[in-house]
Amino acid sequence: MNKQQEAIEALQQLIKDREAADRNRKAIKLNEEEASVSDWTLTQLRIVAVIKEKGQANNTTLAEHLNISKPAVTKAIKKLLENQMVEKIQQVGNKKEVYYILTDFGNLLAAIHEELHERAEARYLDIFNHFDDHELETLITFFKLMTENIKSL
Known part of the structure; x- marks a missing residue:
């Protein structure tokens, strides 16, 4: 795999993980401050x-x-x-x-x-x-x- 393809895969993983973290935060309301702005x-x-x-x-x-x-x-x-x-x-x-x-x-x-x-x-x-x-x-x-x-x- 070349470096460009590796970079694409790393970016795709970042996006997927960020979206999953956002969904989790919305689902469990990590803390009162985050809940107040969500x-x-x-x-x-x-x-x-x-x-x-x-x-x-x-x-x-x-x-x-x-x-x-x-x-x-x-x-x-x-x-x-x-x-x-x-x-x-x-x-x-x-x-x-x-x-x-x-x-x-x-x-x-x-x-x-x-x-x-x-x-x-x-x-x-x-x-x-x-x-x-x-x-x-x-x-x-x-x-x-x-x-x-x-x-x-």
Whole structure:
């Protein structure tokens, strides 16, 4: 078997194992923190993170910051509003533009999401410590090419 075929098989195994781990996490809810974020989409969690960072945000700001469409923001915000994670506010003198701020529940969700994100990053850094700079450059190239490939589908 050549190195390219070996790389394909390793990538396929990674994808299969990642999908299985995701299914297991959803089935057994590993811990309370993971359970609290498992009902939210990545877009919703990213919206909460942006609002936490900025203090408040409108649809345009969220769409631009997350590089998604305004209708996608509206759809994601709807569930956050229904579950009282965010609330609408309007600026004095401008009743047309709606901004969103986090509620106490939203701040808690943002904090849990940030903690889980930091843990994941720490795990990746532990893995990257096994590679030298040249190997990391190869990984970076691979990740960028994979990202471009996914976007072109």
